[in-house]
Amino acid sequence: MRRLFSLALLAAAVFGMEAEAAVRVYRPDDPSQVVLQLGSSAGESQLAQLRKASVAAPNDADATIRYVDALIAAGARSGNERYYGYAEQALQGASDSGAPALALRRAQLLQHKHDFAAAERVLGEILQINGRDREARLMRAQVRLHLHEPQQALADCTALMPLVELLTSTTCIAQARAAQGDLQRAQALLLRMLDSQRGDAATRSWAAGVAGEFAVRLGDARAAERWYREAFELDPQSHYARIIYADWLLSAGRFDEAQRVANRGGSLADRARSVLAGRDAETLDAQRLQLAWQEADARGERAHLRDRARFELLLLRDPAKAKASALASFRERNEADDALLLAATAAATHDEESLNVVREWRVHTRYQDVRLDTLLGALQ
Numbered sequence: 001m002r003r004l005f006s007l008a009l010l011a012a013a014v015f016g017m018e019a020e021a022a023v024r025v026y027r028p029d030d031p032s033q034v035v036l037q038l039g040s041s042a043g044e045s046q047l048a049q050l051r052k053a054s055v056a057a058p059n060d061a062d063a064t065i066r067y068v069d070a071l072i073a074a075g076a077r078s079g080n081e082r083y084y085g086y087a088e089q090a091l092q093g094a095s096d097s098g099a100p101a102l103a104l105r106r107a108q109l110l111q112h113k114h115d116f117a118a119a120e121r122v123l124g125e126i127l128q129i130n131g132r133d134r135e136a137r138l139m140r141a142q143v144r145l146h147l148h149e150p151q152q153a154l155a156d157c158t159a160l161m162p163l164v165e166l167l168t169s170t171t172c173i174a175q176a177r178a179a180q181g182d183l184q185r186a187q188a189l190l191l192r193m194l195d196s197q198r199g200d201a202a203t204r205s206w207a208a209g210v211a212g213e214f215a216v217r218l219g220d221a222r223a224a225e226r227w228y229r230e231a232f233e234l235d236p237q238s239h240y241a242r243i244i245y246a247d248w249l250l251s252a253g254r255f256d257e258a259q260r261v262a263n264r265g266g267s268l269a270d271r272a273r274s275v276l277a278g279r280d281a282e283t284l285d286a287q288r289l290q291l292a293w294q295e296a297d298a299r300g301e302r303a304h305l306r307d308r309a310r311f312e313l314l315l316l317r318d319p320a321k322a323k324a325s326a327l328a329s330f331r332e333r334n335e336a337d338d339a340l341l342l343a344a345t346a347a348a349t350h351d352e353e354s355l356n357v358v359r360e361w362r363v364h365t366r367y368q369d370v371r372l373d374t375l376l377g378a379l380q
Contacts, residue, residue: 047070050066050070054066054067054090061099064091065105068091075087087105100129103122104123104126104135104139107136107139107143119139119140120140123139123143124140131159140156141153141156142172145179148364150176150180154177157173157175157176166197170193170207175210181366183218183368187215187218190210194207202235204234205232205235206231206241208227209241209244212225212244213244216248217370232244239267239269242270243265246261246262250276255279259274259277268296268304271288271289273307275289275315276311276314280315281311292304302328302333305325306341308325309345319349326341327345330357336365339358339362340369342357342358355375355376359376
């Protein structure tokens with residue numbers, strides 16, 4: 001069957017689980033950590049004070065950590081990559097010797113850049129010193145999932161069991177089992193745990209987001225909506241929860257709701273979803289978004305390629321241009337969302353070669369998703 005997919009079907013396919021956000025973000029144990037109000041003089045003043053304290057005491061690991069954590073928080077909420085660059089600079093002169101918390105931040109920044117192999121090495125060094133470091137163990141499990149190492153990820157998830165609450169370890173285990181090609185049993189395990197374990201709001205939000213991902217991959221729209229909504233309502237400040245819920249609403253054609261959710265955040269990813277929900281490539285916001293992507297290109301940043309491909313496909317209605325962006329993202333990151341996007345653009349352009357690339361990726365990763373099944377059958 002050789003035909004151009006409808007925009008509705010393409011929209012349902014191209015909004016995946018946002019794998020880059022699905023890596024569970026490291027949360028410091030100290031609940032008193034300052035949350036900055038970005039764009040305010042107070043927020044920048046607080047950063048300046050933390051920087052001054054860090055520079056004044058270069059051997060004070062705690063001062064460096066406070067500054068780095070504030071920069072990472074600023075970057076996460078604003079979507080401005082310069083904060084992550086400042087965090088890297090702050091860590092350049094710091095020694096990890098005797099300070100595994102510094103090494104953990106180094107791994108977190110590598111994870112943010114999607115340099116998963118380097119992050120895995122740093123986390124391995126931390127765990128050689130202290131195998132009971134729960135933050136390093138959980139982060140390495142997530143990193144290994146992105147490296148398509150499900151057996152190794154499962155080993156880390158299992159090792160977490162005596163170190164963390166049951167909901168955290170079980171969610172991790174369910175992710176690893178799904179990555180091994182056992183999605184239905186992974187979903188059943190996670191749902192049983194969500195029924196019996198409440199957990200704190202942030203942990204349950206993460207687990208609910210994973211449950212939403214499993215549901216959409218299995219084609220259960222009602223369950224997907226329920227879990228994505230719960231993830232967002234439990235932790236509306238979470239970039240991960242907000243993005244996956246906005247993506248789900250977009251895929252369902254609920255544009256006003258998607259825009260309201262996306263407007264709760266200020267990152268470049270939030271702005272992209274707000275523009276997509278507006279469905280007009282000629283607005284000032286849409287033009288500003290494209291300019292921001294051009295500026296990111298000039299800085300050598302690549303995280304926006306997925307969103308640009310969606311914009312080109314759904315708003316510009318230029319599947320050939322979208323396929324180029326999707327292919328670049330797939331080569332850069334090689335993740336599930338990239339495979340979905342490449343398959344969607346390949347189906348729209350009748351590109352059997354690109355579809356075969358995705359088919360080979362699916363065999364290698366054992367990835368299960370009814371949307372991908374539909375797209376890969378598009379030209380058969």
